[in-house]
Amino acid sequence: MPNSIAKIKELLNARIGQKVIVKVQAGRKRVNTLHGTLAKTYPAIFIVHLNSSEDDLQRVSYTYTDLLTHNVSLAFE
Structure with missing residues (x-):
């Protein structure tokens, strides 16, 4: 991932x-893995629609800062 919020936004808008x-990151040694589709980007957050109903979640949202601080990581298929 790029090292600035503006570049992260550009990358996600293109995808x-x-x-x-x-x-x-869900704790000290726990990592949750979710599969979905990048649905929409907003000025402060982005939304991912999940493929399956894991824990009854249909969509999740994260901030660009989560990507910058490595609390969340994305891998495009």
Whole structure:
């Protein structure tokens, strides 16, 4: 991932609609992995629609700062 919020926003705007694997830090040694599609970007957040109903979640949102601080990582398929 790029090292500035503006570059992260540009990268995600160019990839709307693509399948993505989201890895989220859930604790000291726990990582949650979610599969979905990058749905929409907003000025402060981006939304991922999930493929399956894991824990009854249909969509999740994260901030660009989460990507910058490596609390969330994205891998495009």
